[in-house]
Amino acid sequence: MIVYLSQRLGQTVLVLAAVSLLAFLMFRFLGDPVVAILGANSTGLQRDELRRQMGLDGPLPLQFIDYVVSMLRGDFGLSYRLGQPVLRVLAERVPATMELALVGMAIALCIGIPAGVYTALRPDGLLSRLTMAASLVGISMPSFFMGMLLIFIFSVTLGWLPSFGRGETVRLGSLWTTGLLTISGLKAILMPAITISVFQIAMIMRLVRAQMIEALRTDFVRFARARGLPGRAVNLRHALANTLVPVVTVVGLQLGSIIGFAVVTETVFQWPGLGLLFLQSVAAADIPVLSAFLVFIALVFVTINFLTDLLYVAIDPRIRLSDKGGIA
């Protein structure tokens, strides 16, 4: 286990190094950060002075070394756009995004798995067919449209839910703010979370259904039935449990992408999370924020992958973590 963990850690460092190099190179071509700091109308004298101050006038390799050295010291620099330390800017946005992603994924799991099981067990039922049709809509509906639809119904027409923002937040400790402890915060998270979950519900449901149908055809399920075990136990304990490994993998990856790329949903609801930050940072060529953001997202994916590996073992006792650095 320790060997496995340390190997994983080594891989993580490699991934992060590659990502930071990519981040640096990519964002050099995004545009000139001087625009964000000085605005569209500035004089040549101001620009030269600023570039000199920021060390942007040196040769590129030197700039990269500078960038890596300060990153290794945990110094991601200052946001060009906001004038604040990048780490704090990110730390302020992470709770909003995490809560949104987790609530959205929870909704998706609570609806997606039962719906998948149901449609697999009764493939020809009317309800199953309706659910399948609805899931097709869910998969194909763009999330900005879904968001606007919800806003139109629940904010403009009914006036029940706020159309933007996070509501009132409560500070937990020094780093985390949560909207889940206030009524306005709960109201505010509902529509964005549903918007995020719609696609996930449809996907999880279809995945569970397909896996389940396959599992139901396997010999051990048939034998279990033949032995006279009650249908509920067979369906849930034997069939469903065997479908979960791929579901966990996909859910893990999807969770990573919701955290990293909920750009559209966050923009529609002015949700003060990472997605909104990303979009605004791209427009301003705010390179320090963008690089740190990429590194953070890489970290999220690596962590989630690691956790899903551990989850496999819990779900399926036949899987063992080998010391060769993977699953055997």
Next chain:
Amino acid sequence: MLKPTWRGLAGIILSTGLLVSSGPAWTKTLRIGAQADAGTMDPQAQNIQTTITLLSMIYEPLITRDKALNKAPALAESWTQTNPTTWRFKLRPGVKFHDGSALSSADVAFTILRAQGATSQFASYVAGLTVTPVDDLTFDIVSPRPDQLLPDKLLYVPIMSKLWSEKNNALTPQNLKDKQESYTALNANGTGPYRLASRAPDSKTVLQRVPQYWGPLDGDITEVVWTPIASDPTRVAALLSGELDIVIDVPAQDVARLQQNADLKIAKVDEFRTIFFGFDLKSDKLKYADTDRNPFKDVRVRQAINLAVDRDAVVRTVMRGLASPTTQILAPGNVGYDPALDRTVTTNRERARQLLAEAGYPNGFGFTFDCPNDRYVNDEQVCKTMATMMSQIGLKPTLNAMPRARYFPKIWDRDTSMYMMGFNSPYFDGMYSLETMLMTRDDKKGEGIYNYSNVADPALDKEIAAARDEMDPRKREAMMKALYKKITDDVFFVSLYNQVLVYAMRKNVSTPVRPDNWLEIRWVTMN
């Protein structure tokens, strides 16, 4: 695990308790929705109207404008020109910053010095000025050369507290050299009617009424909540659902719909922002073109493009009626504006083709023109239409649209053959455009700093400088009108339209709309 949660719960209980005990007897909150947030709370770090507007609720300049848009006293009670380069100011006595310290001449001297710093976006407004305090409330401002617009420029320089800035190490607008966080990015200390109560960038900024404010307010708003909402439909939905009281940048496509809503009203004004195209007027061989010459140096080619543009069609279709066609680069309401120049040509493609042939391009020529795609209202769409209209007279334009972070550096380097620009004069005066866009480039003197066409004409420089330095306002205006006629007739720029500014608000809110898109909080009333 449990502990922080309990602390959080305790926090809620505590905060509701505080609200009951220490809140004012009544609150009247104005909730403002805008497309973008103010980028900073530093009054000198960002020359963007959104930031200027929000900060003008907290900070105040020496001079402001009244409702007729004439200059009016703010922190300065009076100012007189004692000789061509010296102005004497008298500060209003008894004015206090939000932290309780008194306003004095030293604060003004400090502010102007700070505004001249490298990371200040207002450096060109105060270039070369020196402030000499005479006593606590009197000071002289000396400019390097006679400048009739000096008071107008000071409108954009809100006064900061010297002590407060020194105490918080906020001596420059942004300190990127030392990679040091700017205290002023999140904190403010002005003399204005509202003080900064809380700020969460990109989500919410709350301002609270200062009871002892020295000046008059039209309304009795006790709290201002500034909410940036980037997504157009959401911003409009939030106004419709009653979550906002006023939206200061209404998307063109929603204006008609909002007008029909009984709970809302719409206010419009012609904005000080003219959208036009400029050309490389210097190179002998056009850089991004398939010709060995520079066709744009020939006035007939520029005239041809001017004739090719169907401004009414652009305004009607792309801008949905929210623009006023024009053929000059100066908007109405500015000193030097001549309405006769708004309609100098009408679309005439045949004549345009004829002019191209006379200039030696009967089959047109191919070239690339640059446009931003996230800077002006519908910029990319306007440029696409522009490309179509130019190809209708036989030219072969290629559109190169890009984000502003790439666009402006390209234009700054004068690395363009034809470019789009939206420009306004911050001083309600046409001299700014002439001096910065048409004089030969001299960054040190602040001349031609936005001369992206590379115009270099000593005779023109002389004429502009003469108008600039003319002390008689009437003569000066006549000289400027003559200059605008000349550059319009010679088609230095192909202008399209002035943008129209639209505010939408709930029925109980009223405010005048200024053509420079400056929401003046002192004029807003709420019933």
